[in-house]
Amino acid sequence: MKIKNIVLGITFCSGIAFAQTPKQEKDSIAVEVEETQEEIDFTKKAERHPGFDRVIEPQFTSFSRSSSFLNEDVLFGLRDYHQPALIDSIWQQTLLDSRLYDEMQESIENIPYNDTVNKAISTEVLKERLALLNAKTPFNVTYNESLESVIQYYLKRDKEVMERLMSLGHYYFPLFEEKLDKYDIPLEIKYLAIVESALNPRAKSRVGATGLWQFMFATGKMHGLDVSSYVDERMDPVLATEAACQYLSNLYKTFGDWDLVLASYNSGPGNVSKAIRRSGGNTDYWELRNYLPRETAGYVPAFLATMYLFEYADEHGYQPYQPEITYFETDTVKVKQLIKFDQITRVTNIDTELLEFLNPSYKLNIVPFIKDEEYYIRLPLVETGIFVANENLIYNYAEEAILATAEEKPLPKYYEADDKIRYRVRSGDYLGRIAEKFGVGVSKIRRWNNLRSNNIRVGQYLTIYPRKPVASNPVNIQKPTSTKNASVKTSEKYYIVRKGDSLWSISKKFPGITVQNIQKWNDISGNKLKPGMKLKVSNG
Structure with missing residues (x-):
């Protein structure tokens, strides 16, 4: 079957529902903590928390205001506790840049299926490498023209896109491999998350499949993934990976063939069973392709091509950025009361965007507290110890801030619905915070300012049409009368x-x-x- 018969679903981000669109940001609830520049003298040193199950030797460095990763509005004097490994600017951009998902979506519509000219690698060399790969994996990686066409296309596309995916892989793959090994699943399945979501934990398809592993709402519920106004556990890398392993393990018990497991993960086991019947009982994926849905026909080639590129990255000159923080350099803390990301940022050195990356399942940037339920916040290891050592102070601050916002409401200044303002981005700002401040949606701010992603920079001006009152600063001090x-x-x-x-x-x-x-x-x-x-x- 010629490559032109393969649907565009063979690219990295074709998910369970094939075509996907990035998840629109949720508006935060209107609980705005009054910003302040003052600091109190709080220099209690946090020691290694006894609950840690790993021995670490963090390298403490002196605090530098010039560091682009430390929050400029840190509330408490906890600055002696630097992140164990600072994230360099290129790596942080890789982690947080949502344009990667957009670029990969756009590429789906532009694959030259019949392009056999200007090969990036000779067919002979490719055959040799696929044979070696086939010998060490349970997947059927034998050479065929369709698979070669997909690999040749991937090799000729934007090299930076692939390097950025490989950089993300350095963070996520250790987590995936730990869970896959637990369920006795081939470790190569980790590449499936690239095909599904481009390693974007907040990826959402047009039919609602969500997260790294693209669970539909009902399928996620079946595997214990909670979805509420505050939390979508389909976006939780740990919980979603656990659920994906359970699902994949059950599919293998049904089909006994990992190629068919991949096809079933994409189109559902029912469609694979129908294809087997229509083919006269054939269970070889490459013989079944003509009987599978069009997007599934390209799904396994996309997976195998991705596996090839990652396994032979050095041979093709890919140079992904090495992360300065890995999954195993983070830990979790169970929350004891509702707390906002902004509040955590104000009392630690952790940037809000890093919190969002480490905790993508919290849709409103709020960690809820509900009786008889457990919610955790993931932090860099050293900051985990600091949080635990000072949690009473942190929770007191969070409670004070919420009470102050709820009970101390000065006379607001109202904007008419059609008023337009120019807002200058300040240190610590992000689109979610700005949207909350003016009572508008993140998607609207992006549309008004022709933004392709949620990335903004300090000093940038944004056009905003506010839809809620903006409070003026209260005057607390009695001034002299004469x-x-x-x-x-x-x-x-x-x-x-x-x-x-x-x-x-x-x-x-x-x-x-x-x-x-x-x-x-x-x-x-x-x-x-x-x-x-x-x-x-x-x-x-």
Whole structure:
């Protein structure tokens, strides 16, 4: 069968549902924590957490404000705890660049099926390499013209795309291999996730197949993957890989042939069974292709071509970026109350985009807390220890921030529906945060500004049509009523306690002031405050 009869589904991101479109970002809930530049003196050193099951020797480095990976608005003084391995700029861009998925989708429509000119490798050499590959894998990697055409095409396409996929593979493959080995599944199945999703954990097809392994809603539920307003476990790399292994293992018990397992994963076991019947009982994939759905006819060649390119990457001159952080350099922490990614970013050195990459299953960038259920946040190893050592402080901050937002709402400034503003991107901004701030969708901001991806840069101007009020900054300090009084006590300041205030939250409003200062200056011992109380907040 000539390659022209193979549907465009042979490319890397043809998934269970074949054609896919990138998942649109969900809008965050409207819980905006008031930003502040002040910091408190908090330098307690976190030791290695006893729960770690691996011995690590992190290389601590001095904190540098110039590092593009450290959050510029870190709230607490935890800066002595650097990430165990800083992620270089090229690698981080590779991890977070959603354009990779778009580029691969576009390539589906432009494969030259009949192109047999300008071969990237001679047929003779290819036959030799496929024979070697066939000898060490349970898959049928024997040479045929259709498979050669797919491999030749992949070798001639954008080299950078393949190198970026290989870089992502350095992060995900150790996880995949660990789970595949657990279920006694060939380790080469790890390449299936490339064909399914281009290693994008938030990939979503036009029919709803989602995640690295492209589970449909019902199939995911069958394998224990929860989907709710906050969480889509089909996007969780660990849970989805576990579910995929269970599904693949069951398919192998049914068919007893890994080529047919691949075909079944794509089109469903029912379609493969029908193809076997129509072929007169033939169970060889290459003999069944004419009886399978068109997209499945190209699915296995795409998988085998991907396997070839990864196994012979050095021979073809691919030079993927080596990651400075791997899956095994991360660990998880069970959350004890609802917490937002923004809040974690404010108290650690972890950039929000890295949190999103490590925790793609949280659709709103919020880790929920629900009784009798368990939710975890994945962090770099050293930051895991810091989080555990300081979790009471972190949770107190998160609770204070949410209460302050819910109970202290100053008079807002309203924008008319048709008003247009120009917003300048600041350090720590990302499209989800900006969308939440103005009550609009991420997809709308991208459309208004002709953005191909969610990547933005500091200093960039965005056109936005706000759809919700934007609060002005509240004034907390009573100003002197006369010039004379001001000249007598210029350094004396007072603060009127409002509902939801605590000594800690008040101290945060005044740089250099601690809870102990406020207690001493106002002769109070506890932490109980009443709305309307007048507190001295300076040593005047």
